[in-house]
Structures are given as structure tokens and as C-alpha cells.
Amino acid sequence: MAALEVSITNDLEKRIAEAFEVFDHSGDKTVDVREVGTIIRSLGCCPSEAEVQEVIVRVEDQETSGSVHLAQFLPVVAQIISEYKLQPASPEELLKAFQTLDKENKGYLDREFLTKAMMEEGEPFTQEEIDEMMAVAVDPVNGTIPYEFYINQIMINIQPNIYSLIPKVEEVQKRKLGEGLIESDLMK
Known part of the structure; x- marks a missing residue:
């Protein structure tokens, strides 16, 4: 090749x-x-x-x-x-999803219930993905998942968002395009 x-x-x-x-x-x-x-x-x-x-x-x-x-x-x-595709869910979207699962509005979910939902609903998670999530999500004292706390934890640990680079890239492209137009005008 x-x-x-x-x-x-x-x-x-x-x-x-x-x-x-x-x-x-x-x-x-x-x-x-x-x-x-x-x-x-x-x-x-x-x-x-x-x-x-x-x-x-x-x-x-x-x-x-x-x-x-x-x-x-x-x-x-x-x-x-x-094109802003494949973005992660926002904290608000995550909260809404957890609240949808929390039929009794307790503010937390049981580990077994969430594991079952994650493996059987929508695109199933792998056991490895569930284990990684549970390592962060489960309250070690009572074994439940206080989802607002979990959402805050994962939002803190997210590295700078790659989507935040897009406006800068677009600005540079506009500037280059403008320079190209100026150069072509000078050639006339």
C-alpha cells in the first residue's frame, strides 16, 4: 500500500x-x-x-x-x-433518565435493578462497563446508587470536552477563508 x-x-x-x-x-x-x-x-x-x-x-x-x-x-x-454528533448526554439528560427509572422518587436506585435495566433495555452494556460504572456509582455504606451524586462525580472527572474545540477551529477556518478572499482580490 x-x-x-x-x-x-x-x-x-x-x-x-x-x-x-x-x-x-x-x-x-x-x-x-x-x-x-x-x-x-x-x-x-x-x-x-x-x-x-x-x-x-x-x-x-x-x-x-x-x-x-x-x-x-x-x-x-x-x-x-x-457536526456535534456522538456527544455524551448532558447532566440534565442523565438526571431525567435516572428519574424515569426511579418510579418511587427515592433519589437512588438499587444496584440489582439498575444492572438488570442496563443489560436488558436499549443497547445492552457489557459486564465490564457495568462493573466500571458501579465502582463509582454505588454508595459503599448502603449499596445503593444515589444518582445525583453519581452524575456530579462523572461530570467532575470528564476531561476537557473535545466539542469545545469546534468554535476555535471554525474561527480559524473563517479567518483563512477571509485571507484567501483578500488574496484573490489582490490578484485581480
């Missing part, structure tokens, strides 16, 4: 490339296609498995099936993020 050029022109693309490179174990700007979901999630995006599969269809290398090159991955994921 011919070497593909990768041009990184802004902070958003830099963050995507850095996340990709963590999984590029051979240093050839490729990753195993099975890592695509993990890379996207490491950026703070929240795709469903179906959405991950849609991305894979767009980025998988046709010559070497099973791999993804950064040159194919970068523009697709940058576009998805620039």
Missing part, C-alpha cells in the same frame, strides 16, 4: 491523531479496526455500537481489511465531531 499523507491543521485534528496514535502499536499510522470504537470513546464521544459500525464502514482500509489508516480515520471523525 502506498504511504498516505496525513495533514493535521488544527487542535481538533491533533487530539484525534493523538488518540489514534495510542493504539498504533506498529508506528505505521494504522490500527486494528476493532479499536475504532475505543478510540472514538477515548475522545469523549458516546457512539452506540451501530454508530461505531457506520464509522468502520467509512474508514476501513479496503486493501488491508481489518485495519484503519489515520489518513482515512482523521477526516471522518473530525467531520463527525464538527
Whole structure:
């Protein structure tokens, strides 16, 4: 396969490339296609498995099936993020979801009840995902999940949101476009 050029022109693309490179174990700007979901999630995006599969269809290398090159991955994921797709739920959306499950308005959920709901409703969580959540969510004193506290915990631990880079990228693009227009006017 011919070497593909990768041009990184802004902070958003830099963050995507850095996340990709963590999984590029051979240093050839490729990753195993099975890592695509993990890379996207490491950026703070929240795709469903179906959405991950849609991305894979767009980025998988046709010559070497099973791999993804950064040159194919970068523009697709940058576009998805620039369109504000795959964003995590807001604290308000999370609270509403927990309150919907809390039929008795207790302010907490039982571990067993939430585990069952997460494994049987919507897109099922894996046991590993549930274990990770429960490690943070469960009150060690009474074994319940006080969901407002849990929501606050996960919001504190979120790294700077990748979607916050979009306005800066758009501003730079507008400035470059304006400079291009000025240059073309000078050429007349």
C-alpha cells in the first residue's frame, strides 16, 4: 500500500491523531479496526455500537481489511465531531433518565435493578462497563446508587470536552477563508 499523507491543521485534528496514535502499536499510522470504537470513546464521544459500525464502514482500509489508516480515520471523525454528533448526554439528560427509572422518587436506585435495566433495555452494556460504572456509582455504606451524586462525580472527572474545540477551529477556518478572499482580490 502506498504511504498516505496525513495533514493535521488544527487542535481538533491533533487530539484525534493523538488518540489514534495510542493504539498504533506498529508506528505505521494504522490500527486494528476493532479499536475504532475505543478510540472514538477515548475522545469523549458516546457512539452506540451501530454508530461505531457506520464509522468502520467509512474508514476501513479496503486493501488491508481489518485495519484503519489515520489518513482515512482523521477526516471522518473530525467531520463527525464538527457536526456535534456522538456527544455524551448532558447532566440534565442523565438526571431525567435516572428519574424515569426511579418510579418511587427515592433519589437512588438499587444496584440489582439498575444492572438488570442496563443489560436488558436499549443497547445492552457489557459486564465490564457495568462493573466500571458501579465502582463509582454505588454508595459503599448502603449499596445503593444515589444518582445525583453519581452524575456530579462523572461530570467532575470528564476531561476537557473535545466539542469545545469546534468554535476555535471554525474561527480559524473563517479567518483563512477571509485571507484567501483578500488574496484573490489582490490578484485581480
